[in-house]
Amino acid sequence: MPDIRIPAPGGGSLWAERGGTGNPVVLLHGAGMDSRLWDAVAPVLRAHHDVIRYDARGLGQSSRPEQPFSDTEDLRAVLDHFGLRRAALVGLSMGGETSLDFALAHPDRVTELALVGTSVSGHVWPHDARTSAYAAARHQGNASSLARLELSIWASMGRAAPGGELIQEMVEQNAARRITSERYFAHTPDRDAASRLGHITAPTLVVHGDRDHPEIAAIAERLTAEIPDAQGHVVPDADHYLPLRTPERLTELLLAHLSPQRREPV
Template identity: 75%
Template sequence: MSPHTDPRASDVHVPAPGGGRLWAERRGTGSPVVLLHGSGMDSRLWDAVAPALSRHHDVIRYDARGLGRSAAPERAFDDVADLLAVLDHFGLRRAALVGLSMGGETVLDFALAHPGRVAALGLVGASVSGHDWPPSPETTAYAEARRRGDTAALAELELSVWAAMGRDAPGGELVATMVEENAARRIVSEHHLAGAPARAAEPLLGTVTAPALVVHGDRDHPEIAAIARRLAADIPGARGHLVPDADHYLPLRTPERLIELLLAHLA
């Protein structure tokens, strides 16, 4: 049975700041854990992880603004404010936050803005605000695809650059489906996200107080590996793990190893 139709899970529509709704799912009991996905995907990223975590925790995952089942933005929005709205909607004073890529960037920014609300951090293939990404042909191609509104090119780039293990690897069909279904939504969402306040977490990593787990795959983008090393070195007490046989879509490529690491970190 798909996790999206699991009778033990409940679908919730969370009012988003400034209008619209965020699709969320809640399952399990125990200490709360909120899962955030990356750009160009949606909460199906956690399909192979959420059920196992929910045997020990109160697990919430949601689709970021304009992606998956969440409403498209009509004005500028802020991912950190959206995460705060999710926590408040579910009455969570504190929660562990686990984010991949853009989701990792969001939870780090949130931890700096609202340290008292964060019990622990899980940073999986995370990006970090304020990081100076080196220029490359792929970043130029991304910018051009967004400028033209070329959703097919954007999806193809996403799969070639970030899903390097391909469709035949574990989770490959779901990765491709998510990327292709969200390509057009991503362009709209990222256009409105440009209005959010500029942040720079990278120089402030030494002030993060939540216990942090930093995970990335050995087949991920080289710059994600560089960021992971920086996160593990600069966040006080952070523990870093390199996971074999995983690209940027690590929760679908090697879910068992990620579940093991998260359960140990959140215990």
């Protein structure tokens, strides 16, 4: 499948891949990762959908930013590049946050939302020793500490669990890139999806692993309660890297949600 280079707003390019036929679905990965997060999910989805995945600005094979950028504008550039007026968005963590913000800003362009272990703009995270150290490593630009803490906090099932080798590889390769990218990320004070969840109009699936960070579970509960008609599912034996830990179960949930009938999965 050929690599695609999409011009990024303000300069540079976004790496993307497209394959399959059917209704369009865009896969968005989390911070400190890249599109390989979807390696075990994308091939099955492509049998039923037109699937696009891309590396967020500065991560994976996308170019590093040299000026402030917007993740939602990058997503719009991806849709526009492929001539897609509307698409379903499947986002994990940061990718889910981007998807939510985009759905609030452009509700007419989102057919369905699937939020996996997602974060939410405007959500206030509680502080503890490990998450404080994690934040400090990001702000201080300490890539080795950031990678180590990313793996211990978010990939708690370890290297021996399914997908462990690829997870470690992605995290270590993207740690320094993430630090650079986040320095140019345009933080806008008015981005506050947490207070506007009731305005989401797209059919929404909320998924998280039972071994993810406890605050992710709290966010998932809030999303399910406040987004109209949202469906929530907890996946056993999965931490934050759910698409690589339990790809079969996640794919089953996604196919049921993204199908025209949106059958409730067993």
